[in-house]
Amino acid sequence: MTKHSRRSVLKGGAAFAAGSTLGAPMIWAQNIKDVTLRQFGTGVSNLNEVAEKVKEDLGFTLEMTALDSDSVTQRAATQPNSFDIADIEYWICKKVWPTGNLQAMDTSKIKNYDKIVGIFRDGKLTPESTIAQGTAPHSVGFVDGTGGTEFVANESGWMTLIPTIYNADTLGIRPDLIERSITNWSELLNPEFKGKASILDISSIGIMDMAMVCESMGEITYADKGNMTREEIDKTIAIFTEAKQNGQFRAFWKSFDESVNLMASGEVVIQSMWSPAITAVKAQGIPCVYQPLEEGYRSWGGGIGLSAALEGLERDAAYEYINWYLDGWVGGFLMRQGYYSAVPETSKNFMSENEWGYWFEGKEATDVITSPFGDPLAQAGDVRDGGSFYDRMGAVACWNAVMDENQYMVRKWNEFIAA
Amino acid sequence: MTVSSKTGVPGISPGIKDVSRARAKLSGTTSTGFKSLLMASPLIAVLLFFLVLPIGMIVVVSFWQATEFSIIPAFVLENYEFLLGSDVTYRVFLNTLKYAVITWVCTLLIGFAVAYFLAFHVRSLTWQITLFLLCTIPFWTSNIIRMISWIPFLGRNGIANSTLISLGVIEEPVEWLLFSDFAVILAFVHLYTLFMIVPIFNTMMRIDHSLIEAARDAGASGAQILWNVIIPLSKPGIMIGTIFVLTLVMGDFITVRFMSGSQSANVGRLISNDVALLQYPSAAATAVVLLLTVLIVIGILLRFVDIRKEL
Numbered sequence: 001m002t003k004h005s006r007r008s009v010l011k012g013g014a015a016f017a018a019g020s021t022l023g024a025p026m027i028w029a030q031n032i033k034d035v036t037l038r039q040f041g042t043g044v045s046n047l048n049e050v051a052e053k054v055k056e057d058l059g060f061t062l063e064m065t066a067l068d069s070d071s072v073t074q075r076a077a078t079q080p081n082s083f084d085i086a087d088i089e090y091w092i093c094k095k096v097w098p099t100g101n102l103q104a105m106d107t108s109k110i111k112n113y114d115k116i117v118g119i120f121r122d123g124k125l126t127p128e129s130t131i132a133q134g135t136a137p138h139s140v141g142f143v144d145g146t147g148g149t150e151f152v153a154n155e156s157g158w159m160t161l162i163p164t165i166y167n168a169d170t171l172g173i174r175p176d177l178i179e180r181s182i183t184n185w186s187e188l189l190n191p192e193f194k195g196k197a198s199i200l201d202i203s204s205i206g207i208m209d210m211a212m213v214c215e216s217m218g219e220i221t222y223a224d225k226g227n228m229t230r231e232e233i234d235k236t237i238a239i240f241t242e243a244k245q246n247g248q249f250r251a252f253w254k255s256f257d258e259s260v261n262l263m264a265s266g267e268v269v270i271q272s273m274w275s276p277a278i279t280a281v282k283a284q285g286i287p288c289v290y291q292p293l294e295e296g297y298r299s300w301g302g303g304i305g306l307s308a309a310l311e312g313l314e315r316d317a318a319y320e321y322i323n324w325y326l327d328g329w330v331g332g333f334l335m336r337q338g339y340y341s342a343v344p345e346t347s348k349n350f351m352s353e354n355e356w357g358y359w360f361e362g363k364e365a366t367d368v369i370t371s372p373f374g375d376p377l378a379q380a381g382d383v384r385d386g387g388s389f390y391d392r393m394g395a396v397a398c399w400n401a402v403m404d405e406n407q408y409m410v411r412k413w414n415e416f417i418a419a
Numbered sequence: 420m421t422v423s424s425k426t427g428v429p430g431i432s433p434g435i436k437d438v439s440r441a442r443a444k445l446s447g448t449t450s451t452g453f454k455s456l457l458m459a460s461p462l463i464a465v466l467l468f469f470l471v472l473p474i475g476m477i478v479v480v481s482f483w484q485a486t487e488f489s490i491i492p493a494f495v496l497e498n499y500e501f502l503l504g505s506d507v508t509y510r511v512f513l514n515t516l517k518y519a520v521i522t523w524v525c526t527l528l529i530g531f532a533v534a535y536f537l538a539f540h541v542r543s544l545t546w547q548i549t550l551f552l553l554c555t556i557p558f559w560t561s562n563i564i565r566m567i568s569w570i571p572f573l574g575r576n577g578i579a580n581s582t583l584i585s586l587g588v589i590e591e592p593v594e595w596l597l598f599s600d601f602a603v604i605l606a607f608v609h610l611y612t613l614f615m616i617v618p619i620f621n622t623m624m625r626i627d628h629s630l631i632e633a634a635r636d637a638g639a640s641g642a643q644i645l646w647n648v649i650i651p652l653s654k655p656g657i658m659i660g661t662i663f664v665l666t667l668v669m670g671d672f673i674t675v676r677f678m679s680g681s682q683s684a685n686v687g688r689l690i691s692n693d694v695a696l697l698q699y700p701s702a703a704a705t706a707v708v709l710l711l712t713v714l715i716v717i718g719i720l721l722r723f724v725d726i727r728k729e730l
Contacts, residue, residue, distance in 0.1 A: 070695035077489075077697055095697075099489060195594055201681045203696070244682070251598045251680020267575050267597070410696050415507045417692075418514075418684035 033059050035317045040065040041087025042072055043256055044276060044339070045165050045302060049372065050330055058324055060317050068255050069202050076101060085318060086305045090137040091204065091400045093161055093305065097140065097151070102305040104143045104158035109319050112326040115343045120163040120301065121155055125393050134208070134226025134399030137163065137301040161303025162322050163342035165334050168297030168392045172263060172273030176287045185216035185295050188270055189243050198262055198271035199240075201252035203413035205400055208298050209272040210236050212397065216295050226401030230408055237412045241419045252417070263288060275338040283375035292386040296397030335359050336372050340389060362388030474710070481703035490699055498704035508689075512712065515685040518600075518675070519668045522607040526664050527657065529608070530615025534656075535649070538623035554616055566606045566674055573597035598680030606678045611667055615660035622656030623649070658724040662717055669713055
């Protein structure tokens with residue numbers, strides 16, 4: 001039975017069951033409404049609006065739990081029975097997959113698989129692109145079967161995560177308080193911003209931002225910023241420890257809201273930041289720029305994975321959900337906040353021409369751009385920081401990663417925080 | 420029990436006791452031992468299950484091995500070796516003790532003063548109770564909210580700085596108000612002073628006022644009464660408050676994280692970082708060392724005051 005026909009059967013069945021007092025032959029159709037899928041992930045994509053829309057479009061219940069990156073990793077790795085769908089990042093996948101808590105997904109059941117952006121399939125945005133450093137999503141995107149434990153380099157037909165959203169991160173600045181142009185990562189440690197800088201206190205991501213800064217300063221050249229040697233880690237942390245002791249940093253942040261508050265209150269004028277945090281600052285009417293930098297972006301990607309325990313009706317519902325996810329509504333919802341969706345062309349159907357031009361094509365806005373929550377983010381004539389999708393995603397220097405020396409790095413990171 | 424039978428309180432009770440004692444003698448002491456054990460068993464079960472077992476688990480896990488994503492039951496000492504071999508640990512423990520001691524001093528001074536005022540200056544019981552309940556009002560909200568509300572207050576453009584600037588006290592905003600040790604300790608004192616007030620107030624209320632009158636009649640000055648009568652008699656309360664405050668501060672991690680802007684570390688944060696990175700065995704080892712440290716501190720404190728005797 002194909003996906004499509006099953007869905008129509010489903011609808012017909014529901015109608016039939018509604019009219020029948022017995023309803024016994026239609027258990028499945030009835031049951032899908034009783035299905036509850038428990039999804040958890042970071043706050044960026046675990047939005048109640050999505051759960052509400054799922055209920056409306058698909059009929060079943062999606063329970064969302066939003067956690068920070070560390071807790072997400074923790075839960076995926078240690079509490080396999082506490083979730084059905086894990087919304088995690090690709091670098092987390094590298095850590096979590098070997099626990100066997102997730103099952104690979106059959107790409108033949110994914111309707112829009114062929115339209116998924118190349119980054120998640122062969123690693124290349126366009127055929128000419130080079131693959132950036134770090135844990136590139138495609139490198140942990142496939143295994144050799146539903147129970148496969150080793151990542152494979154080709155498109156095997158079994159995906160670990162179905163990509164949902166991704167973006168290119170850079171430094172956020174307060175242009176009204178800096179009043180000059182910022183073009184390099186090294187500005188984060190510029191003594192001019194003493195006591196007004198911040199970096200995120202999530203070791204695996206923070207170390208990458210540090211590496212971007214150190215490389216930009218000309219202090220260190222890394223073979224692979226996503227997989228540093230002990231010596232490189234030592235040098236990187238040493239540079240930042242010295243800066244910390246000189247009072248360069250106002251604070252470190254760990255959660256999204258903290259970064260918004262630091263920036264909005266003016267405690268910090270330059271810091272590592274995530275795109276929706278910029279949006280949130282702007283929504284308060286405070287100028288904030290997601291500054292494109294010469295060295296390029298540090299990028300990340302997220303996807304949804306299925307719990308190994310998921311089977312039968314629930315698993316069917318999960319595939320239904322994934323297909324719906326790639327179908328455009330969520331993509332449009334997320335792209336209007338500044339992320340990118342895995343299948344941009346379907347999202348286009350759910351965005352106005354003005355929105356598509358502004359967010360994806362890097363064109364001037366022809367009218368006010370509002371967030372999905374109704375806050376104005378840009379006026380007519382504004383252009384997105386960093387330009388078009390291909391300009392931004394084409395300038396990725398490094399993907400969020402897990403290093404071979406991760407444990408060593410974490411220990412050094414703890415020293416940095418305690419210094 | 421023993422007291423009443425020794426002094427021979429008249430009435431029926433000694434008789435019953437004698438009978439039961441005789442019966443106990445007849446059937447052997449094991450039966451009463453068993454009975455009292457049975458009576459205590461619910462409590463023992465609860466303590467075993469919810470206190471001893473988890474702590475035992477933590478100790479066991481602290482000897483396990485961990486990789487990136489899995490925990491391997493083993494008996495290795497590497498968690499402790501790393502912990503005790505790293506100078507970060509010592510710095511962090513020292514920092515934790517520093518927070519604990521400074522917070523203790525501040526909460527003790529404030530807590531003692533408040534309790535003293537309530538117990539000896541407020542005459543009517545109604546007012547004592549009213550004022551005491553007033554002290555607890557902040558506890559109607561979560562302590563995270565009470566803590567976080569300091570952040571906008573102390574910030575660079577916060578109420579404190581803007582008030583000071585408009586009063587002309589300072590020209591530039593004071594930076595050390597927020598995201599500093601000052602902010603951490605301020606929050607601790609704010610959060611935990613009540614834990615000092617309650618036990619001290621409680622012991623003070625039980626001080627016999629005739630003792631103070633006697634001291635005054637004997638010609639003691641106010642300071643002498645405070646030092647020689649009230650403080651010694653308040654010792655159990657002070658000690659209980661001290662234990663509360665020290666254990667709360669030493670076990671905290673969230674206050675330090677928020678108020679220092681993640682820039683300072685204490686032991687709780689080491690543990691929480693380890694847990695976040697799935698390094699449970701290493702977190703368990705740190706927890707065991709912290710537990711021992713706290714127990715030693717409390718052990719030393721209890722050498723000074725025998726709470727059991729004083730209560």
